[in-house]
Amino acid sequence: xxxxxxxxxxxxxxxxxxxxxxxxxxxxxxxxxxxxxxxxxxxxxxxxxxxxxxxxxxxxxxxxxxxxxxxxxxxxxxxxxxxxxxxxxxxxxxxxxxxxxxxxxxxxxxxxxxxxxxxxxxxxxxxxxxxxxxxxxxxxxxxxxxxxxxxxxxxxxxxxxxxxxxxxxxxxxxxxxxxxxxxxxxxxxxxxxxxxxxxxxxxxxxxxxxxxxxxxxxxxxxxxxxxxxxxxxxxxxxxxxxxxxxxxxxxxxxxxxxxxxxxxxxxxxxxxxxxxxxxxxxxxxxxxxxxxxxxxxxxxxxxxxxxxxxxxxxxxxxxxxxxxxxxxxxxxxxxxxxxxxxxxxxxxxxxxxxxxxxxxxxxxxxxxxxxxxxxxxxxxxxxxxxxxxxxxxxxxxxxxxxxxxxxxxxxxxxxxxxxxxxxxxxxxxxxxxxxxxxxxxxxxxxxxxxxxxxxxxxxxxxx
Numbered sequence: 001x002x003x004x005x006x007x008x009x010x011x012x013x014x015x016x017x018x019x020x021x022x023x024x025x026x027x028x029x030x031x032x033x034x035x036x037x038x039x040x041x042x043x044x045x046x047x048x049x050x051x052x053x054x055x056x057x058x059x060x061x062x063x064x065x066x067x068x069x070x071x072x073x074x075x076x077x078x079x080x081x082x083x084x085x086x087x088x089x090x091x092x093x094x095x096x097x098x099x100x101x102x103x104x105x106x107x108x109x110x111x112x113x114x115x116x117x118x119x120x121x122x123x124x125x126x127x128x129x130x131x132x133x134x135x136x137x138x139x140x141x142x143x144x145x146x147x148x149x150x151x152x153x154x155x156x157x158x159x160x161x162x163x164x165x166x167x168x169x170x171x172x173x174x175x176x177x178x179x180x181x182x183x184x185x186x187x188x189x190x191x192x193x194x195x196x197x198x199x200x201x202x203x204x205x206x207x208x209x210x211x212x213x214x215x216x217x218x219x220x221x222x223x224x225x226x227x228x229x230x231x232x233x234x235x236x237x238x239x240x241x242x243x244x245x246x247x248x249x250x251x252x253x254x255x256x257x258x259x260x261x262x263x264x265x266x267x268x269x270x271x272x273x274x275x276x277x278x279x280x281x282x283x284x285x286x287x288x289x290x291x292x293x294x295x296x297x298x299x300x301x302x303x304x305x306x307x308x309x310x311x312x313x314x315x316x317x318x319x320x321x322x323x324x325x326x327x328x329x330x331x332x333x334x335x336x337x338x339x340x341x342x343x344x345x346x347x348x349x350x351x352x353x354x355x356x357x358x359x360x361x362x363x364x365x366x367x368x369x370x371x372x373x374x375x376x377x378x379x380x381x382x383x384x385x386x387x388x389x390x391x392x393x394x395x396x397x398x399x400x401x402x403x404x405x406x407x408x409x410x411x412x413x414x415x416x417x418x419x420x421x422x423x424x425x426x427x428x429x430x431x432x433x434x435x436x437x438x439x440x441x442x443x444x445x446x447x448x449x450x451x452x453x454x455x456x457x458x459x460x461x462x463x
Contacts, residue, residue, distance in 0.1 A: 021295035027168040053133035055276020066250035072156040074246030079160030084305030106149035140197035150208035174207035245387035256398030274356035277345035293375025300383035327372035334365035363420040370427030377434035401426035
């Protein structure tokens with residue numbers, strides 16, 4: 001039988017995973033450029049206070065976007081299973097249901113964000129000199145939330161059917177536009193932090209509408225027909241179940257990061273600025289393994305829908321080995337080049353900011369294999385219809401991090417370093433629990449009996 005375009009249920013496992021993952025890695029790294037470029041230009045052209053404001057905004061926006069990203073990722077898992085099972089009418093119906101539910105969530109999230117702007121800046125413990133800049137930046141970038149939804153939703157649809165290249169092209173064009181507009185507004189027109197925010201929103205809109213037009217006009221098999229526009233109970237329940245739990249997972253993950261940002265802000269502008277710059281480097285460093293975990297989830301979901309349990313088991317072994325090797329290589333590079341990396345965002349004379357940022361990178365960056373394993377576990381449990389386990393692992397990881405951050409940073413001899421050490425400890429605890437569940441629960445999770453049809457597997461889940 002011929003292999004369908006985007007089919008991850010056939011071919012070599014490692015090569016198939018890597019070919020599918022590479023565009024996702026590049027796309028995710030470019031997506032980070034939206035805020036990275038703001039941080040670099042703001043830090044170099046405006047100063048430390050503006051850098052601290054953008055850093056705090058980044059943590060908040062990451063949390064808000066995680067709600068929509070989680071809804072899209074959860075829906076994408078359902079899309080992948082239906083594509084693996086060859087159920088195209090069900091796929092289109094799920095796309096419609098998901099678009100309606102996630103679109104409503106995007107509208108509500110945007111309205112709530114504007115309404116609570118003042119309250120949120122207070123929660124973040126932002127110093128008085130930074131608060132005004134942060135408020136201006138947020139009031140503009142909140143307008144990009146609907147565009148973020150449109151892009152991530154359509155990207156999830158395409159990736160679910162094995163197309164990870166097209167979202168990359170539109171994102172690349174958008175990032176290029178963002179860089180050009182940042183330079184034009186901030187450097188050329190002198191519009192300050194507001195110009196950086198406007199450039200980001202315009203670029204997000206370009207990526208969103210471009211990708212949506214591609215799906216509508218170039219992928220007719222994914223275009224929702226009138227007969228597909230039914231909000232039937234089964235589809236709503238299935239989409240809501242996966243999307244809600246994945247949304248909770250992403251939100252908990254980024255809420256923990258936001259809480260840590262609040263602790264960071266109590267240490268003053270130097271620590272805030274160092275954290276803002278180091279987190280951007282950090283995000284770039286482990287973003288490839290995060291996308292590898294997302295690609296692995298699509299791989300598992302398609303094969304789960306097709307009933308190929310043996311291929312899933314082989315994929316687990318291949319993915320873990322690949323992720324660990326890559327993560328350790330990145331850790332070595334970040335440890336060695338921590339100072340030059342900080343100098344990308346911070347002026348050389350800001351010695352205290354550089355020192356703090358280097359400490360963060362060398363502590364937390366030495367353990368990237370821990371987050372690499374955790375992303376694979378998230379993707380695996382989500383794809384075998386156990387998204388609640390992904391939520392549990394997230395709570396363990398972030399809960400440990402937040403608690404230890406408060407406890408360790410309060411010790412005078414430890415200080416801000418306690419914030420950095422809390423991160424790999426949280427990863428280690430969640431990894432241990434997830435791997436134990438994988439080893440001892442694999443037979444129960446992957447009972448796909450010989451002779452059972454794809455439809456039965458798809459309905460029955462993991463047995």
